[in-house]
Amino acid sequence: MHTQQQIERQTVLTNLLTEHGHRYHSMDEPTVSDGEYDALLLELTDLEKNTGIILPESPTQRVGSRPLEKFATIKHGMPMLSLSNCFTEDDVVNFDHQAAEAVDLSVTAWMENIVYHAELKLDGIAINLTYIDGIFHSAATRGDGTTGEDVTAQVRTIRNLPIEFHGNDIPKFIEIRAEVVIFKEQFSRMNAMLMERGEKTFATARNAAAGSIRQLDPKITSNRPLTILCHGIGHHEWMKNYDNQSDICSAFASWGLPMAPESKLVLGIDGCIEYYNRIKERRDSLPFDIDGVVYKVNRIDLQKKLGFRHHDPRWATAHKFPADEVSTTVTSIDIQVGRTGALTPVAKTEPVQVGGVMVSSFTLHNFRVLDPYLFL
Numbered sequence: 001m002h003t004q005q006q007i008e009r010q011t012v013l014t015n016l017l018t019e020h021g022h023r024y025h026s027m028d029e030p031t032v033s034d035g036e037y038d039a040l041l042l043e044l045t046d047l048e049k050n051t052g053i054i055l056p057e058s059p060t061q062r063v064g065s066r067p068l069e070k071f072a073t074i075k076h077g078m079p080m081l082s083l084s085n086c087f088t089e090d091d092v093v094n095f096d097h098q099a100a101e102a103v104d105l106s107v108t109a110w111m112e113n114i115v116y117h118a119e120l121k122l123d124g125i126a127i128n129l130t131y132i133d134g135i136f137h138s139a140a141t142r143g144d145g146t147t148g149e150d151v152t153a154q155v156r157t158i159r160n161l162p163i164e165f166h167g168n169d170i171p172k173f174i175e176i177r178a179e180v181v182i183f184k185e186q187f188s189r190m191n192a193m194l195m196e197r198g199e200k201t202f203a204t205a206r207n208a209a210a211g212s213i214r215q216l217d218p219k220i221t222s223n224r225p226l227t228i229l230c231h232g233i234g235h236h237e238w239m240k241n242y243d244n245q246s247d248i249c250s251a252f253a254s255w256g257l258p259m260a261p262e263s264k265l266v267l268g269i270d271g272c273i274e275y276y277n278r279i280k281e282r283r284d285s286l287p288f289d290i291d292g293v294v295y296k297v298n299r300i301d302l303q304k305k306l307g308f309r310h311h312d313p314r315w316a317t318a319h320k321f322p323a324d325e326v327s328t329t330v331t332s333i334d335i336q337v338g339r340t341g342a343l344t345p346v347a348k349t350e351p352v353q354v355g356g357v358m359v360s361s362f363t364l365h366n367f368r369v370l371d372p373y374l375f376l
């Protein structure tokens with residue numbers, strides 16, 4: 001492709017991805033699958049590398065989207081960053097080698113010595129929790145990475161959130177990075193109830209979690225089956241100096257914070273790949289959605305040495321699963337009438353296995369998927 005054409009394509013992709021990003025982050029109504037979004041993003045990243053031009057509005061330069069205006073805002077003590085993505089084993093090997101170079105270890109020494117903290121990549125909504133003297137103080141969404149929406153009142157309603165820490169070494173101030181999710185079973189029940197009441201249903205558990213947190217009325221949030229799972233640390237004033245990511249997670253758990261399950265210390269790339277394959281096989285039997293796994297260099301001194309590149313840490317990466325997509329045949333479409341008179345089109349299909357569940361009826365969201373601009 002000629003450079004001019006490449007730049008034009010960059011503009012088209014930038015607009016398209018910005019629109020999809022807005023639908024995903026701010027409206028909780030995505031019109032493309034995560035897989036399609038990632039493919040478009042990859043195409044744009046490659047073009048940017050080829051042309052050496054990055055448009056100022058390019059989604060490769062942004063994290064999330066602007067906070068909604070209706071909520072007050074909170075500035076994070078430390079920016080909430082994203083993770084680089086690996087889609088293949090080669091990507092993981094490259095990530096590891098780049099990290100090895102950055103800390104100036106030979107590849108062999110690195111591969112022999114490095115311990116990664118392998119974790120589930122929870123497919124929920126990112127939340128920053130702030131505790132002062134061990135008491136829950138505030139909660140914010142990621143927003144643009146620097147400033148998020150103040151959802152303290154909404155998050156306070158989540159049953160498994162500790163309002164007060166217990167135990168020892170409680171920090172004066174700490175930001176806890178967490179993910180709000182809805183368990184699969186509770187999601188199905190919640191959607192069935194919403195449909196019965198003639199209210200808007202959600203396409204995925206992630207959208208439902210995001211939609212439930214972004215309710216101006218916390219009473220509505222409190223009726224939604226939300227669960228919070230913690231995985232990381234932000235800004236803190238903590239006397240204790242921990243050497244490893246795993247020690248931080250143990251301290252969090254000892255205070256009563258609900259930690260994401262299945263985390264494991266693994267040795268080198270082989271350990272990472274083994275963890276990925278094991279979790280991928282069990283993905284469907286997990287009670288909540290995940291879209292991959294995350295590898296974090298366990299040693300905090302190495303994390304500090306590695307630092308960040310643009311918006312991503314060099315000491316962590318996400319290893320994504322292929323998108324969970326299936327095809328089936330629509331046999332009929334019914335229009336369900338809710339109690340309030342709201343109409344919901346529901347497709348009956350040949351039964352198909354998706355996410356470990358056999359499904360034969362789908363609420364039809366996202367009619368705009370047929371908009372011609374999506375086929376540019």
Ligand code: IVH
Nearest residue numbers: 081082083119120121122126231232294313
């Ligand atoms: S670590 C600088 N660990 O994925 C470290 N993130 O694509 C950044 N996420 O915004 C995050 N599970 O909301 C981390 N075990 C995990 C995670 C996780 C889910 C989300 C998180 C983050 C996004 C990055």
